[in-house]
Amino acid sequence: MSRRGTARRGALTVIAGLLMASAVVRVAGTAGPAFAVGAAEEPAMSETVEPAVCGPEDTPAALIEALQEREARVVAREARIADRMQAMAVAEAEIEEKIAELTEAEDSLAALLALANSAAEDDLNRLTAVYENMKPQDAAALFEAMEPAFSAGFMGRMRPESAAAIMTNLESQTAYLISVVLAGRNANAPTE
Secondary structure (H helix, E strand, O other), X not given: OOHHHHHHHHHHHHHHHHHHHHHHHHHHHHHHHHHHXXXXXXXXXXXXXXXXXXXXXXXXXXXXXHHHHHHHHHHHHHXXXXXXXXXXXXXXXXXXXXXXXXXXXXXXXXXXXXXXXXXXHHHHHHHHHHHHHOOHHHHHHHHHXXXXXXXXXXXXXXXXXXXXXXXHOOOHXXXXXXXXXXXXXXXXXXXX
């Protein structure tokens, strides 16, 4: 530690000591007369002092009335809380009933969607079978009229030999467009 830091600490200690000494002198000089004045005002122990009499008539009645009012407020509040709890129980039961109805409706909708998807899949399989069983040149005429993406969907579902027979009867541009759609259908599918 430096010499300057030690000097500062010493000066602070001296100042603190002087302040404490000043406080002791002031308290000792003024406290004595104050204690003497307070002692003179105290009644002597030999003197009898009459206890103050409280009015028992007024205090208990007012206290009882205040307690009864408070109890009435508490009872009213408890009744409001009970009513609110009853309303909440009714609302909760209604909510649970609605949730059960919604769950049932969701299950019904899921079954309906599954049925619709199955029916659509059955329709596509049946139509694909019809195209496969047609004469290749007749089926090719239909495929020429279709959009390439739409006809590629059917071509992808057909047996390879049926699809090949139809493709040979298509115009080269239409066959090319259908081939591009078929080749690119799963190009962006994840490999892992």
